Amino acid sequence: MKVISYIGADRNLAFLQHFLGGLRWRSSYRSIPLLTATPHRPLIDEQITIKGRFLPPHCPVTLCAQIQNEDGHLWKSFAHYNTNAEGTVNLARDCSVGGSYLGCEPMGLFWGLQPVPAALDILSMRKKNVETPSVTLVSVLEGHVTPSEGHGNELTAITIERWYMAPGVRRIKVCQNGIKATLFLPPGPGPFPAMLDLWGLGRQLVETRSALLASRGYASLSLAYLGRNNSHGLENRMCVDHSYFQSAFQLLQNHHQVCADRVGIIGLSFGGYLSLRTAIQTAVKPSCLICVSGPTGCMMKVIDADGRTELFESDQRHWSYDDQGCVRFRESTLPVNLCPEGRVKIEHLACPLLYITGEDDQIIASKEGANLFKETLKAAGKSHLFTHWSYPGAGHVIEPPYTPHSRVSLWSRNPVKIVALYGGYFAPHAVAQEDAWKKILEFMEINLRQ
Structure with missing residues (x-):
């Protein structure tokens, strides 16, 4: 009786391990889209590496950035990318095929920001309080879309803080x-x-x-x-x-x-x-x-x-x-x-x-x-x-x-x-x-x- 119990327990354990392994594989396959930015607390003059992962493979996506300046005006930029076979996009490596800029521009979402609506193009973005960060919301949308004309389905987003003053200044x-x-x-x-x-x-x-x-x-x-x-x-x-x-x-x-x-x-x-x-x-x-x-x-x-x-x-x-x-x-x-x-x-x-x-x-x-x-x-x-x-x-x-x-x-x-x-x-x-x-x-x- 003891031998049979051990054998049954082993079979149950093997089945459980097989089940959990399959669950882990499915979880990986269906991971939630993720957007990362490094370094985490950059200075304004530092280049940031922005990466999107676990996105649909070989699909068009739109990366958008927006910031509200201290005068209350909204500034936006966007760029069209295509994910690779692994469902990733890397702004330091990949080229924008449309939007606010073209080509491989790791910081294009930042220097490409423009006031919204376009009629406010006579404004300049000025940071008055250098002791607070410049906060930018970056998001990934499904498809190649123009955000001003209509929002696509948002897959993921991240908030990026960029500073003029390093710690200790x-x-x-x-x-x-x-x-x-x-x-x-x-x-x-x-x-x-x-x-x-x-x-x-x-x-x-x-x-x-x-x-x-x-x-x-x-x-x-x-x-x-x-x-x-x-x-x-x-x-x-x-x-x-x-x-x-x-x-x-x-x-x-x-x-x-x-x-x-x-x-x-x-x-x-x-x-x-x-x-x-x-x-x-x-x-x-x-x-x-x-x-x-x-x-x-x-x-x-x-x-x-x-x-x-x-x-x-x-x-x-x-x-x-x-x-x-x-x-x-x-x-x-x-x-x-x-x-x-x-x-x-x-x-x-x-x-x-x-x-x-x-x-x-x-x-x-x-x-x-x-x-x-x-x-x-x-x-x-x-x-x-x-x-x-x-x-x-x-x-x-x-x-x-x-x-x-x-x-x-x-x-x-x-x-x-x-x-x-x-x-x-x-x-x-x-x-x-x-x-x-x-x-x-x-x-x-x-x-x-x-």
Whole structure:
């Protein structure tokens, strides 16, 4: 009786194992679709690998991304893919065959984001609070669909958080000696190499680039200069006196966690001009200078000894318009059209200069500016100081990588609404932003660390 019981038990165990094995196989075969993204807590400038698994094999799918920015506007992108025999799709390997972008673009869902509805295309995506992540919802839909026209069946989704500030980066508001800025310090005691960071016209204090630089090991001071010292009834005018930028540079240089002899300056657009102008002052001796889409001089007249300027909109002689009524400012910044007293005396430059331009820039005459700088520095025997990178198809605002591009943007509402043509095309501009950021970090590594 005991022998028979053991045999029966063994048969039951074998049957159970066979049954559970089949159950496991069926469970694997019918696994729930899964979407993954690595790394899990990336910085904005890091490439993410997005993979879909357990999807129907050899089937069309649509990947969608959407984000609601801090102004409450919704931005979306989508791309059509085809799964392989294993039912997987890998954005770092596979090509999009339609949608917001084409080809193998691992980060296309991010730089391809556009405001919805399309009528809001004059908006730009701006991150105001860099201490919170940029949160993107990525989903997979059945079939090749256009999300705006109708939703397909959602197979799976994932939420991705991307950060400007790495863990341990410190953000410090600065309001002293008339200077308004935000200081970002990397983790640790330092001292750190540092950058003075200047943005362009049309915005107040922009902290995104400085936060990223601190995440890469550089102390960075994001300096505000718009709307300050508007005394004497000169509303809507800027005060861009030399002393303000000199004081900001020295404040950064004198910080106890900054290497005083390893401080550079970076500027975008009009901030590029201010960076150039500040760097050639005898009281300021930066270790390096980076100018992104910057003019070779001031587009506005200085109206008093304190450096206050007239309204940029006051001189419209060189403005031109496209067929949609968007303004091109490019001709206003041609070297021959700039205010003589505002031209940068680049021959006085004493530190390495990295000059980055987009060849479809409709705001700044970057190409002509680069040629002028090259010729002037050559004549002064300083060609070795000049490095120029020019990007075909790129527009004006070349930001850190994977940032959505706006070909047109709302410039101002007062006294009248002005929409500016920034230029650039989505895919080439994305290439420019990714490559230019690498060049910037390499340039800083050479001139501030070695």
